[in-house]
Amino acid sequence: MSIQEDLKPLFYPETVAVIGASNTPGKIGHIILKVLKSSVKKLYPVNPRENEILGLKVYxxxxxxxxxxxxxxxxxxxVHAVEAVRSCAQKGVKIAVIVSGGFxxxxxxxxxxxxxxxxxxxxxxxxxMGPNSLGIFLPETGLDTIFVEHGDKALSGGGGIAFITQSGSVGTEALGIASNTGYGMRAFIxxxxKVDLTETDFLEYFSRDNDTNxxxxxxxxxxxxKIFLENAREVSKKKAIIILKAGRTEAGQSAVSSHTGKLAGSDNVVNGAFRQYGIQRAFDEEEICDASKTLSMLPVPRSNRVAVITAAGGYGVMCTDYIEQKDARIKLHLADFSDETNKRLKNINLPFASIHNPVDxxxxAGDDIYVETLDAVLKDEGVDLVICLTFFTPPAITKDLVKKISDKALExxxxxxxxxxxGPFTNKYLKEFYDRGMVGFSSVYRTVRxxxxxxxxxxxxxxxxxxxx
Amino acid sequence: MSIQEDLKPLFYPETVAVIGASNTPGKIGHIILKVLKSSVKKLYPVNPRENEILGLKVYxxxxxxxxxxxxxxxxxxxVHAVEAVRSCAQKGVKIAVIVSGGFxxxxxxxxxxxxxxxxxxxxxxxxxMGPNSLGIFLPETGLDTIFVEHGDKALSGGGGIAFITQSGSVGTEALGIASNTGYGMRAFIxxxxKVDLTETDFLEYFSRDNDTNxxxxxxxxxxxxKIFLENAREVSKKKAIIILKAGRTEAGQSAVSSHTGKLAGSDNVVNGAFRQYGIQRAFDEEEICDASKTLSMLPVPRSNRVAVITAAGGYGVMCTDYIEQKDARIKLHLADFSDETNKRLKNINLPFASIHNPVDxxxxAGDDIYVETLDAVLKDEGVDLVICLTFFTPPAITKDLVKKISDKALExxxxxxxxxxxGPFTNKYLKEFYDRGMVGFSSVYRTVRxxxxxxxxxxxxxxxxxxxx
Incomplete structure (x- = not known):
């Protein structure tokens, strides 16, 4: 049986039983039942001592x-979870998601x-799946077994990122970003x-899922x-793969060992293997979220020549520093504009603007100058990627700038x-950019990263x- | 006259005139008058063609x-602003804050x-002050000439940070943080x-202001x-001074030159001068806000030995990586605990916890184990600074953890x-930490920084x- 068939009961279950469903608000068996009620039609609470929970008949x-x-x-x-899984297996249940900890x-x-x-x-x-698992969240149908509050789920729909995480904490961070500034999740796993289903299974599943990019x-x-890496090499030709793997310093590796009880491999070996197999590496929780959001939503640039547009000169300088600084991941360069672009930028812009890259x-300058400038640098053959630093200081710039930049960029x-x-409205603007198909960040550092x-x-x-x- | 006397009409004006006050909502002369109305009793709008604005008699x-x-x-x-300043000078006005741009x-x-x-x-x-200035915001009295929306001003009160910025954009970022997660501002300038008042004047003013730290x-x-640096050297013995200065790469410096029209000095010289004069340097807008928030609120550690407490092992590893990585600013080290601390940590913690630094x-583990662990590492003579990684995943950890950690830390x-x-509630918890006198961040990277x-x-x-x- 293919993995797609195998995991169908997980992604698209027709009937779901909640073993340990509870009438007590705050209990995990209550939270999960309540959340599932809105997405699953045939939902069966199991509890030896109840008759009805949340209006549902209890078994x-x-x-x-x-x-x-x-x-x-x-x-x-x-202990009881193991017995319940055995009973489920005997009953012919296709898949058990074991949320329980204590393993x-x-x-x-x-x-x-x-x-x-x-x-x-x-x-x-x-x-x-599991034990000690947060389970699954599938925005497409609203299916959700996550018992940790994770904000407005409606906001998480419509993206191409499959987020597969061993630890719940990192996953809920991505779900938080989804609510705050937008993060297009295809599925959360x-x-x-990992007593049964592992990264390798989901690598295979999502590699065949057309909605995952x-x-x-x-x-x-x-x-x-080894199998994971070999499969990843194939998948990465079509879809970006990014892995958060900490432990790049000696002390970090020793912390991995005492945390997992396993000997951490040399980090140089990990780095080398990742590169060789087409995998990109993140080093912290924010980086994996930022990187996957970007890789999922934006086209891949042809090379590394970056144009910067700013309305605040100092920010252009900070951005330039981050672009040109040494970085182990990859080199970036400030693009050199063509004569034609320079001429056009001079025509468009105010006489006291600085039209060299970074363009200040x-x-x-108002919205129209911003967007014309964006058009000019996008048209330049020597520009592979554009960073737009936006501020919404009145009166020259208006709130329409988000729409205007987005429309232009998507051309x-x-x-x-x-x-x-x-100021305090940054997330609002970032969310609006996201809703218009754009990727945005709240710090210059994260933008260049x-x-x-x-x-x-x-x-x-x-x-x-x-x-x- | 001392600078304190000189700037009294700026910080504690008894009477304020708004030249160019307007009846048109959205106009800067309207916004500023409206904002000032709530903090200044004797407020005089000036406009040649109006009789009354916002209920105030117009001159x-x-x-x-x-x-x-x-x-x-x-x-x-x-052009009109210059004439207005002359008339104000002739009328005996003590200080003019020139918000107008176009200079x-x-x-x-x-x-x-x-x-x-x-x-x-x-x-x-x-x-x-100015021209092209956002003016002043003084949470102590609510005095505010900033025409850019900057969130709930009540949240900005009560801190020791004097934020003095040439550019409005960087300043509004700090004000945004104030609203979102807390930032204790003494004053925004x-x-x-800078045709008259400069950094050096405010360095002197705030060095003598007891409420600024x-x-x-x-x-x-x-x-x-030169004068600024020499004065800074004295001030920095008592109060932390941090300067955001971009342009650390060659391309960045060249961007400074085309932006300011001035030749940027060698960045090595800047770095050297800053160190020599007791000044700490930030490289971006987020860093200056994070650093000043921390330096203002927390005691200075005796050395660089850091203890880490976490409830999610992977985060402990990420944190360790950031602590132990090479960094041009300063070295940090994971602390070695004393035998006594190790013994106590073993007693307090669950048998499967990892009690080596980072303590997982x-x-x-619930709130009480967290706080007992914090007490144990704080007591250790070999620990200079503690990083607490907090997650609020039910059921073991409760929302009381913020209060409990804060109370313990402040002992x-x-x-x-x-x-x-x-997830989406991160800022809520960070704000609660702030309200309890603690400094917190939403990423491991920023926390270690x-x-x-x-x-x-x-x-x-x-x-x-x-x-x-």
Whole structure:
């Protein structure tokens, strides 16, 4: 059976049972049932001592459930969870999402319980996600097993990023960004302790999913590392793959060891392997979110020549510093404009503007000068990527600038990354950029860093391109 | 006359005239009058063609104004602004805040107008702030001439940071942070084109102001650089001074030159001079805000040994990487705990916790384990600074954690910096930390960077200390 078939009960379950559903608000078995109620039609709470929860008929035993349960969400404590999974398997449940903690992350006894889960999986064929997993969130249908508050889910729809994370914390960060400034998630997958389903399974699943264009992983260790890497190499020719892997210093690696109980490999080896297999690496929680948002939404630049447009001169200087500074990831360069572009910029701009890259249109320039300037630099063959630094200081610039920049940027096949800043309203503008198909950040540093990920992606595609010739 | 006396009409004006007050909402002369109305009792709009604006009696000519005007805010266009400043000077107005643009930033003609302003200042003694200035915001009294929306001003009160900025954009960023996650501003000063009042004047003013404990400057060029640096050296023995100065790469410096029309000095010289004079340097808009917030609120650590507490192991690793990575600013080190601390951490924590630094209490640990762990590391003589990585994932950790960490941290004289993350609610938790006297950030990178500024401050104080012996 293909992985697409195998995981259908996870992504598109027709019937869902919640083992450990509860009538007590605040309990995980209550939160999950409540959240699932809005997206799943055939929802069956299981609890030995209740008759009705949230208006739904309760089943007292797993054995009493109807046939053909697609997915069971297990919320009860570890020892009981293992027994429940066995009953589910016997009942023919296709997949169990084990949200419960208290397994391998708590030591020897928990590890033995994980062995039992593996045995059940092998014996019955039931697929298992977790334990210690946040489960799944699929904006397409609203399916959601995440018991951590994660904001306005409606805002998370419509994107191409598959976010596959071993740890819940990193995942909820991405969901937070989705609510605040926009983040186009295709699906959120909480892997947890990976007794069955691993990164490699979801790499395969999302590589075949047409709605996914970027895969973001947070993994503390990848058990079947070799297969994963080999598959990634193929997938990365079509879709960007980014992995957050910490532990690049000696002390960091030693922290990995004491945290996971596993010997951390040399970081140079990890870096080398990632590059070789077309994988981009992130080093922190913000970086993986920024990078995946950018890689998912923007076209890949042909090379590394960046044009900067600003209405505040000092910000142009800061941006230039970040573009031209040494960086282990990839080199960026300020673009040199053609004579034609220079002539046009001179015509468009106020006489006291600075038309050299970074172009400082000055605070006296209005929306139209901004957009004409953007058009001029986008048209220049020597420009691969444009950074627009935007401010919304009255009176020259108006709130229409977001729409005008977005419309102009989308006329071209070149990536345009925006930086937006307007005091407490920054996120509002960033969200509006996002809603118009644009990527924006609230700091100059993060804006340039995002550009670097895009140029690195081009570098990867070039290497594989040459190989294919 | 001392600078304190000289600037009294700016900080504590008894009477304020708004030249160019307008009845048209959205116009700068309307916005400023409206904002000033709530903090200034004797407020006089001046406009040749109106009788009443916002319920206030309008004066048609500057000559008609009552005697003893403390401050005039000039909002009219450049050429008229110069004439208005002359009339104000003749009327005996103490200080004019010239908000109008169209001066030196727009070329030759504007520079000549600035010369006229200098002449008026010299002839009449009227003090001038600007032109092209955002003016002043003083949370203590609510005095506010800033025409850019900057959020809930009530949130900005009560801090020790004097933020003195040549450019309005960088300043509004700080005001935005004030609204979002807290930023304790003593005063905001928009210098603009500095025909009279400069960084050096405000350095002197705030050095004598007991409510200021940190001075943050954004300057594209400091004209009286030598005096400024010499004074800074003295001030920095008592109060932290941080300057945002971009242009650290060659391309950045060349961008400075085309933006300011001035030759940018070698960046190595700038760096060297800053260090020598006890000044800390920021490189971007986020860094100056984060650094000043931290330097203003937290005690200075005795050295560079950092303890990290986390409930999510992966974040401990990321944090360790940032602590131990090479950095041009200053070295940080993961602290080694004493045997006593290790013993106590073992007693407090769950058996599967990782009690080595970074301490991973695990997601199974609740508030009390977190706070006991914090107490143990704060007590350790080998720990100079603590970073608390906080997550609010139910059920073990509750919302009370913010209060509990804050109460514990404030029992000690050591700095505790928090990182908070909880999806879309991150800012809410950061703001609560701030309201309880704590400094927190939303990314691991920024959290460690803030620690670096604190340790650098200790380094500066040590150098001056030795000199004094």
């Amino acid at each position: 007292n035993r797993i054995e009493d459930l109807p046939e053909n349960i697609s997915m069971a969400v297990i919320t009860i404590s570890a 391998g992350e708590t030591g020897e006894k928990g590890l033995l319980l994980e062995d039992e889960l593996r045995t059940i999986h092998k014996e019955y064929g039931i697929r298992l 909480g892997l947890g302790n 970027c895969l973001a992983f947070y993994s503390e260790s990848i058990d079947d590392g 249109i000055t605070a006296s 071209y096949e070149k990536p345009v990354i925006t930086f937006a800043q307007y 995002a550009a670097r990920f895009l140029v690195e992606r081009n570098h990867i595609l070039n290497i594989f391109g040459e190989e294919n010739e | 048609n000519r500057i000559e008609d104004l009552p005697e003893n005007i403390s401050m005039a805010v000039i909002t009219i266009s450049a 030196g930033e727009t070329g030759e003609k504007g520079l000549l107008l600035e010369d006229e302003l200098r002449t008026i200042h010299k002839e009449y003694g009227i003090r001038l 928009g210098l603009g084109n 940190c001075l943050a400057f954004y300057s594209e060029s400091i004209d009286d650089g 209490i695990t997601a199974s 000690y004289e050591k700095p505790v910096i928090t990182f908070a993350q909880y 803030a620690a670096r500024f604190l340790v650098e401050r200790n380094h500066i104080l040590n150098i001056f200390g030795e000199e004094n012996e």
